[in-house]
Amino acid sequence: MPKDFSHNSHPRVTGDGGRDALPIYDVTPFTMLDFPGKCAAIIWFSGCNMRCGYCHNPQIVKGLKKKEGGTRKIENVLEFLEKRKGLLDGVVLSGGEASIYPGLPDFVRKVKSMGYAIKLDTNGTRPDVVSDLLDNNLLDYVALDYKAPPEKFKAVTGISKFRDFEKTLALLCAQKTVPFEVRTTVHTALMNERDIAAIINSLENRRYKGTYYVQNYINNGGPTLGALPKQSKELDINILPHPSNFTLAFRNF
Ligand code: SF4
Numbered sequence: 287m288p289k290d291f292s293h294n295s296h297p298r299v300t301g302d303g304g305r306d307a308l309p310i311y312d313v314t315p316f317t318m319l320d321f322p323g324k325c326a327a328i329i330w331f332s333g334c335n336m337r338c339g340y341c342h343n344p345q346i347v348k349g350l351k352k353k354e355g356g357t358r359k360i361e362n363v364l365e366f367l368e369k370r371k372g373l374l375d376g377v378v379l380s381g382g383e384a385s386i387y388p389g390l391p392d393f394v395r396k397v398k399s400m401g402y403a404i405k406l407d408t409n410g411t412r413p414d415v416v417s418d419l420l421d422n423n424l425l426d427y428v429a430l431d432y433k434a435p436p437e438k439f440k441a442v443t444g445i446s447k448f449r450d451f452e453k454t455l456a457l458l459c460a461q462k463t464v465p466f467e468v469r470t471t472v473h474t475a476l477m478n479e480r481d482i483a484a485i486i487n488s489l490e491n492r493r494y495k496g497t498y499y500v501q502n503y504i505n506n507g508g509p510t511l512g513a514l515p516k517q518s519k520e521l522d523i524n525i526l527p528h529p530s531n532f533t534l535a536f537r538n539f
Contacts, residue, residue, distance in 0.1 A: 313366060329378065333383065383409055383412075413453035420457070430466055432489075442477065473503040478521070485498075486498065486527055502536070
């Protein structure tokens with residue numbers, strides 16, 4: 287993580303605390319793993335409108351200040367990206383949930399004008415924001431979290447926004463320009479094989495063509511947002527249906 291950013295008060299974010307937090311929690315200056323085919327920086331936006339129990343970024347989600355070094359001013363992050371031109375070719379907008387930051391379109395426009403490709407990681411609850419970014423050709427890749435089928439959506443995320451998520455999924459499926467992936471993190475205290483089968487079925491019905499990643503929950507020992515029990519068993523991936531229109535892939539199994 288870079289240490290060359292100053293801490294300052296600036297636009298507040300909507301997390302639990304919202305206390306003196308800046309819109310950007312931190313920046314990972316270089317990754318080859320998070321943006322397919324790109325050398326990228328990751329921008330970690332503060333605040334999230336969900337409360338997934340397995341979330342391993344409680345500090346970011348609650349919009350709290352970073353203990354050491356403070357959070358980042360938008361201007362400082364733009365300066366950092368300006369200096370990295372030619373060394374990086376992509377920027378990942380992650381978090382927290384980047385789409386709840388009101389200044390996102392303006393920020394993305396500036397980053398895009400520097401020549402960077404943009405990847406958005408999103409929970410899909412702001413279809414208006416995704417639609418606006420797509421309409422203005424500001425996205426190059428999207429990773430969409432499909433948290434749970436409708437009947438479990440609130441239990442997994444803490445909010446009743448499945449309809450908004452569904453709108454985002456529909457508009458991404460309806461366009462052919464921007465590649466996107468869909469992914470689900472599974473903790474078996476929350477989700478089971480039937481739930482993943484239902485998601486696979488719904489993606490088939492939407493004629494999804496990309497890759498659907500099912501990700502096994504891994505606790506690296508750090509704090510999580512909710513007090514989930516240890517997984518008593520892993521998801522049995524051998525009994526999941528095989529989609530015919532898209533690729534099913536697994537992470538951390
Ligand atoms: S895991 Fe859930 S709570 Fe954590 S950042 Fe993602 S959407 Fe927000």
